[in-house]
Amino acid sequence: MACNILRHCKLCNLTARIVNTVASRNLHSSSNEKADIVISGGGMVGTAMACALGHVDDLQDKRIILLESAPEKKNFHLSERYSNRTCAISPATVSLFQSIGAWDEILQMRCQPVKSMQVWESCSDSLITFNDEELMNDLAYIVENDVILEALRQRLSALSDRVEVQYQTAAKSYVIPGSTPGHDGVDQNTWVTIETDKGQSIQTKLMIGADGMNSAVRKAGKFHVFQKDYKQQAVVATLEVSGTSDNSVAWQRFLPTGPIAMLPLSNQYSCLIWTTTPGKAKYLKDLADDSFVDEVNDAFWHERDKNSTVMSLSHKYQEILNFVFTDNQEVRQLPPTVIGVNPGSRASFPLSLVHASNYIKPRVALIGDAAHRLHPLAGQGVNLGFGDVSCLCRTVTEAVLSGSDVGSLYYLTQYETERQRAVIPVVLTIHGLHHLYSTDFSPMVLLRSLGLQSTNSFQFVKNKIIQQASS
Template sequence: MAVYVLFSPLFARPCNRLPSKSRQCFSRFFSSNIEPQHVVITGGGMVGTAMACALAHDPKFAKKKITLLESGPEKVFDLPPTYKNRVSTINPASVALLESFGAWSKVLQMRCQPVKRMQVWESCSDSLLTFNQPDLSLELAHVVENDVLLSSLTDSLKECPQVEVLYGTKVKNIDIPKVNDFSDKDSLVDISLESGRILRTHLLIGADGFNSVVRKTCNFPTVGWDYNQAGVVATLQLSGETENTVAWQRFLPSGPIAMLPLTNNLSSMVWSTSPSHAKELVAMSEEDFVDAVNDAFWHDDKKDPIAQNMGKSLEMFLDRIVPGGTSMRQLPPTISGVDEGSRAKFPLGLNLSSHYIRQRVALIGDAAHRIHPLAGQGVNLGFADVIGLHKVLAQAVSEGADFGSLNILLPYETERLRQIVPIAVAIDGLQKLYGTNWTPAVVLRSLGLQATNAATFIKDKLIQKASNS
């Protein structure tokens, strides 16, 4: 029987006489270039590398072959004396993730700065909102340079021999099982690289940014728009040494400006404003830029008198029913200079994928969701994706299940959509609400800010949400 099959007329014919679909399957099956994998991750940024670390440091994946694809070259990171202008605010849940595979200790060996208090206030009224832990010695978050995070993650990944990192690698084509192939558990994903290599994997994880090739290949619909804003980043020099552990954010009609602590005399700034203003800020002299930043944090010339009067009335009322419910206003530090070469700008927009999974495919990070930076939650949402996806994959491996199947991945998508959609909607609403100086909107947001600040239980819920999203 075996001899008959081997020499049957079908296999005796030249391959090019097979039907085209059969010829393609035949060629793929016997291709010597195909390399079997268990998990392939596209995108070697912070979120993609964290995903690789979470899987590789899990004993359940010790015998699984994991490949991380990164289009850029491998970087040798030497901690520079100057701070980089791209930073992230890392919440406690993200710290716990990094601690689980040893990356956080590496961050601490380099540098980061704790945030123990946050003050948000309005430029059109005196309303403000403050956040801190009940124990003032505890951190709300840590500010870490993106390069420091990525270096720590990369070093942690090097401890895992079952992971192959392919730098300078670009994906040429992704062949995902069609709908009618879902019943076949052997239908895997083929990733063709420009180098000629073909990786065949049980699970493809897309961590390749908001222009995700993986998401586009899956034809996932997206909802999103350009905010017609640009974010300007810079490293600011403070006028003097201070215990710099407060994050400051002020809402201006043009967009929010935030100042995050780096050291006792340095802070990182991100200013969301119009594209034309952003261009001016990057191009102006250091003296003019410092004046513009100080003015943005300190000016009082755009106060709305109606909102001011209503705010004072509400404050008197709240003081009677919630003694001590109003917060003491702190003054932000004065800026004296800006690090040379630290100013840069980037476009801002919203982009949400309608789906995060399909058979043998999952999206994480900006590939699944891109939001406005005003809440500082971007990379934390990506790290929360890592936590959620790792959880369902680890459980599947423990049970001997096919961890790339739709049924296994579905709980990840359900849980993350429930978390991210409300956050994205709230942040988008805040961006629009604070992007105007129309008096009714100013009154609404000012009174809302004051009421929230007086309601401790609401603030505690917000802190809990921001710490674990």
């Protein structure tokens, strides 16, 4: 009720802000502080969370703190050289960025639209293409992680009266209700206590864990986790390409050792994400530039030995599909030729699946990689994290508007239910695709070839996939 009144009264809002700011300053100087919401982790997801909460007028009397262990990146300079860390950003993420004013900042720096996508495999001739011809929409945008983070940080600095950001401050320990040994029941009135490496002790009504795949919040809260090491590495690099005047296609080819993807950065450059065995990853990183370029072109272009039975069955099936769907004459496009690799841009990352069975506990919510870390083959990881941000921001606001506490378990449960309904199917699909394509066993190759050919022929199925990936 109080909150509803506050929402409509500008004078009350102003007074609340002044009181809050004064209180914050006083509290900040002491080592025992109180906050309504603390976000631990200012990566892409945690910073977006801070921006989203800071944008809600109904939360402006709440004290919100963002803790980030890394130093603040002052005077960001957009290097002419593209970074090797990039993300394919979905239209739903673009909408979130637009709502917090970060999309314009990204457009002012740089990003590249993806207008279509071709996915094919090396063990057969089957392929699938995606484009949103009907709606003429871009499928995704390739944006460097640094650009996303800088855009979000710029927005956050404009919200300094609503969100306190403490860089170079790591949360060292957390005491979470119900997670202390010997603590039988969960007392909703007990707040989460955070000790930082700066000697502060902060008590908060809602602790948001955005501290990445090795989340300390998740560990302190004793969240049960499903974890699988894929025993694969993703090799990334910035590639120079030729043979295209409109570099707007995302290419992905499934090799038996894992998928290789080339995503457009500009007409001249693309980024590489090559999933492979740890041994091959080391070999690729150690190669001379010319040899590395040859390996990449070979991985995209080279025709491998194919099983003749699989090939003949899948060709016959394609003829039937072409007969039934007369406009189904799919033309295979060829990816651009790689002519160079930016010096020093090669790096590799171990890949694993991490999924917390719960995303919430009393007064705690996990978002982003702290809740779910995926194989990058579908470029969904951070998009799901941004989906968490939109959902949690909405449910926290609803809690406050209904007169409840920001850490209300009832509203946190809504967040968890909604996000698990969205995230778990994606996790299972990506995990399944990884296994389906990690073999050259002929019956499996046949199965996936027929599946890919069928999916490619049914436009409504493809539209559904595009819709799903965009949301």
